[in-house]
Amino acid sequence: MSGTLSRNFSPQNLRHVLRHGISTAGFCCVIAVGLAISGRGAWAPQFVYSLSIGLISWLVVDIGRLLLAGRTSRPWPQGWRGVVLVIVGIVVGFLGGNVIGDAWTGKPLLEFLSFSRDKLASTVLITVVAGVVICYFYYSLGKSKYLEGEIALAQRDATDARLKLLETQLEPHMLFNTLANLRVLIATDPPRAVAMLDRLNSYLRVTLSGSRALAHPLAAEFQRLGDYLELMSVRMGPRLAYRLELPDELREVPVPPLLLQPLVENAIRHGLEPKVEGGEIAVGARRDGRRLVLEVRDTGVGIAIDPHDSTPRPDSGFGLSQVRERLATAYGEQDGLQLAAGPAGGTCVTINLPLSA
Structure with missing residues (x-):
């Protein structure tokens, strides 16, 4: 019971009550002016x-x-209960207010009882109408704010559910690819298959032990990405080199989980694997004003360019499409992902996210 009262009488609710009191005083001033002009x-x-x-x-x-x-x-x-509360409030206010007014003006207590029938009826009518109008105004205002809050909560829940669905799509996609590669290595290179299985076990332990939060620190994203790249390096050997560049001041910035891994998967599958000698993947983060810039660069075969259009064509595969949808769900319909050819070959994918501070 005490917890409920503490929540209902929270500072925010008490501020609303105070604002209602101030605006009620303003209404009363307007009513008094109207009564004075009418000759009462x-x-x-x-x-x-x-x-x-x-x-x-x-x-x-x-x-x-x-x-x-x-x-x-x-x-x-x-x-x-709401109707009774308004009635009680108006009755108590009418009686108590008349007592205070009579005391201030020096008139007999509850002088309104001696009014003529018409004057008493008009006095009561003015009080009731003013009380009902003011209560209805505050009720409509409060209901509007409450419904806005409920709509925002429903939209947030829908976004949460959508992000969870995307995450459940991304993780099996990575696991299926890894297990397929592991099956090949078991037959051709058992020692590397064992090493890959150990890396997979470590990756799954980190992933499954983490919470299913909608966001986690950027450091956790880079840590899981490091596990994944180590897993891939067991399969590709010297054909895969990688660098992870995360400044200390950006380690705690919240980002959606599994945001970068699909981009790295794309870089390996479409950039490095088709290249005989393989190449390097560099993942970096930096601050650009009030934006967080994430980059995934590779030195692979690069991307196709339309000769009639200087704009690179985004890959239509699973990785980029899912990241685009993930960004749209988490941050709204904005083009936060750009795909471009690297200056020295390969591909560069850039993600721009808003920074809260």
């Missing part, structure tokens, strides 16, 4: 009555809704 008395007494009624009703309704909210995240009690 001087502005100052009307303001005292209006402000007293409004602030008491505000306290009863706003504090009451937080007490009645319970464990739900809705900003207003549902059903009959």
Whole structure:
């Protein structure tokens, strides 16, 4: 119970209550001006009555809704409880406000009871209409913000589910390729097959022991990428060389898991393996203003260029298409991946991601 009350009376909710009180005072000022113009008395007494009624009703309704909210995240009690709360708030505000106003003006206590029927009816009507309008305004405003929060939460959950689906697609893709290569090595080079199996065991242990978070530090991405490249170097031998360049200040930057591995797979399959002597893969990270720039460069056979178009054609295989979809899901529909021919041959894939700070 105490935990629920602490959450309902959180600093954020109390700030909302305070804002409601300030705006309620503004409404009361406008009502007092209207009553004074209509000839119901001087502005100052009307303001005292209006402000007293409004602030008491505000306290009863706003504090009451937080007490009645319970464990739900809705900003207003549902059903009959909300209606009763408004009625109680208006009644208590009307009686208490008149007591304060009578005391301030020196009139008899609850003087409104001696009003004529028409004046009493108009006084009550003004109080009820003003109370209902103000409560409905705050209810609509709170409901709108609540629904916006629910929509944002649903969109985040949908994005989370989509990223999880992409990750489940990427990991089996890598495993199938590795197991196929391992099958060949078992028959042709058993010692290297054993070494490759040890590397695979290490890679799987690191992967499966990690959490299924939607993001992890860039250092973890490079560590898993290092395990993968070591695994590939067992199969390719001296035909594969690699460098991993990660500055210390970027180690804790969060990125989606398995973001770089498909690019490295593509570099090996389409760049280095078709080349007799193999080549080198370099993976680097750097900061460019408020952007994180990730690069995967290889010295392989390069990419095909359309003679009528200077723009390189992106590979349509699994790796690049999945990375593009992963980036779009995590960061929105933006072209954060570029594919280009390397200056000295080979291919360079660049990813640009926003930095939070």
